[in-house]
Amino acid sequence: MGEGRRSVVFDGVPPAEEVRRSVVRGRHAVVRLNAATEMPTVSRLATALRSELARDDLLVLASPGDPPTIRVIRLVDEHEAHECRAELETLVADFRRLARRLVGRFRAEVAPDWEREEPDAGRIEVDGAEWWLSPHGEHCRFEHLGSGHVVEADVMRPEAVDPGFLLLFAESSGGYAKVRAACAEGFHDMCRMLELAGVTGTAG
Numbered sequence: 001m002g003e004g005r006r007s008v009v010f011d012g013v014p015p016a017e018e019v020r021r022s023v024v025r026g027r028h029a030v031v032r033l034n035a036a037t038e039m040p041t042v043s044r045l046a047t048a049l050r051s052e053l054a055r056d057d058l059l060v061l062a063s064p065g066d067p068p069t070i071r072v073i074r075l076v077d078e079h080e081a082h083e084c085r086a087e088l089e090t091l092v093a094d095f096r097r098l099a100r101r102l103v104g105r106f107r108a109e110v111a112p113d114w115e116r117e118e119p120d121a122g123r124i125e126v127d128g129a130e131w132w133l134s135p136h137g138e139h140c141r142f143e144h145l146g147s148g149h150v151v152e153a154d155v156m157r158p159e160a161v162d163p164g165f166l167l168l169f170a171e172s173s174g175g176y177a178k179v180r181a182a183c184a185e186g187f188h189d190m191c192r193m194l195e196l197a198g199v200t201g202t203a204g
Helices: 014-022 041-055 077-115 161-172 177-182 187-197
Strands: 007-011 028-032 056-063 069-072 123-126 130-135 139-143 152-154
Touching: 007 014, 014 028, 014 041, 041 056, 041 069, 069 187, 077 123, 077 130, 077 139, 077 152, 077 161, 077 177, 077 187, 152 161, 161 177, 161 187
Parallel strands: 007 028
Antiparallel strands: 028 069, 056 069, 123 130, 130 139, 139 152
16 A cells, blocks of 8 residues: 555555545545556455445545546545535525526627628627627537636536536635535535535536
8 A cells, every 4th residue: 555645555455444445535545556467357356345334424436547436535525515405505596597698698699690701700798798609519618808717507407417518617716615615526526515415417
């Protein structure tokens, strides 16, 4: 076993209790497997370890590589998520409200010009504020030209909440300090907090 700044490294799969003790917030457990181990086997070992750990705040990820690894991450616990619940609900409501306004303006006024490649189609004004925009696939990235605040929204379902996009919205706003602090593991913590809060309409 070796220990790094953000991880404890095991060569081979150790007992689940040893893994459980080694993983704290901000420090992962990384299980290195034999380089010849095929991915289906890695996945089976990860599933077995997940079952033995039997904790819903421990995330177990199987990864290919040389060597393949299993990473165990401790996520935000229920108490901390509860402490952030009101702010998370405000964050989701703020995101949905602004996403609907931006997407509504985009679809009504900008999308036709964008399709014709008009020169002014890359910007939009909402409530006196100017936003730069970049459509891509089913989404559009809106960025406030003054503050850099980013809204990445589904142009067909602006109310849809993607954990990664919601975290970007919070981080680029400079607000929602409790939620941002709780997301030490970024996307993974945001996924867990949304699940614990029972937030629906999450984009898959």
